[in-house]
Amino acid sequence: MDDTVVEALILDLLEWVATGERSYEEVMDAWRTSCPRLPVWEDANDRGLVMREEVNGRSIVKITSSGLTLLEQRKLLNQLLREERARERNGIARPWFNKPFSRPMLFLAGSGMVAATIAALMHMH
Secondary structure (H helix, E strand, O other): OOHHHHHHHHHHHHHHHHOOOEEHHHHHHHHOOOOOOOOHHHHHHHOOOEEEEEEOOEEEEEEOHHHHHHHHHHHHHHHHHHHHHHHHHOOOOOOHHHOOOOHHHHHHHHHHHHHHHHHHHHHHO
């Protein structure tokens, strides 16, 4: 499986755990897999994004501060991407420095560079 798929599933796990108290058994029923290519629970646990804690004799899974930070960063990135798409849909142009060059512009720039190089070489002789 692609790492981006596992990463997306880890984010889903973090969102799910962050919404409320989850027992270890509930988390294992939902997220443990025997597929070695989808180590969602294992990766999240190894990276310190979730933790197990004993509360009143129950094993509870909680999101860690690292997990919350990752979740907030991804939410912010997704929000920025949504805003960028909305601007593009509404016809708000990107800044001039953030647009790809057109072929005619590249041709003109290249021609100008060639002309400047030839002029510099002619001037040297």
